Amino acid sequence: MTERTSQHDEHCLPTDVVSARAADRAVKKVFAILGVDVDRPESVEEFRADLRFGRKLRKIADHGTLAFIGVVAAALAAAVWAGIVSNISGGK
Numbered sequence: 001m002t003e004r005t006s007q008h009d010e011h012c013l014p015t016d017v018v019s020a021r022a023a024d025r026a027v028k029k030v031f032a033i034l035g036v037d038v039d040r041p042e043s044v045e046e047f048r049a050d051l052r053f054g055r056k057l058r059k060i061a062d063h064g065t066l067a068f069i070g071v072v073a074a075a076l077a078a079a080v081w082a083g084i085v086s087n088i089s090g091g092k
Contacts, residue, residue: 028038037043 031038031047034047036047
């Protein structure tokens with residue numbers, strides 16, 4: 001089959017087949033840019049593991065921020081309480 005014949009055959013394909021091929025090529029290109037070979041399952045699984053690790057780090061960071069805000073709020077409440085007690089007892 002010549003190159004001209006294969007090009008002609010591709011133009012005669014149904015639009016859903018052509019669009020599916022274009023989508024497959026686009027997806028492969030995007031993942032190749034990200035360093036993932038979608039034809040190798042171990043490469044895809046490594047990418048998925050990296051995404052899961054990133055999610056875990058984000059959740060840990062969110063909890064850390066919440067814990068920091070809680071500590072600051074507790075310290076502020078303790079300082080206010082100490083000031084109130086100090087004023088009530090006359091600074092003794």
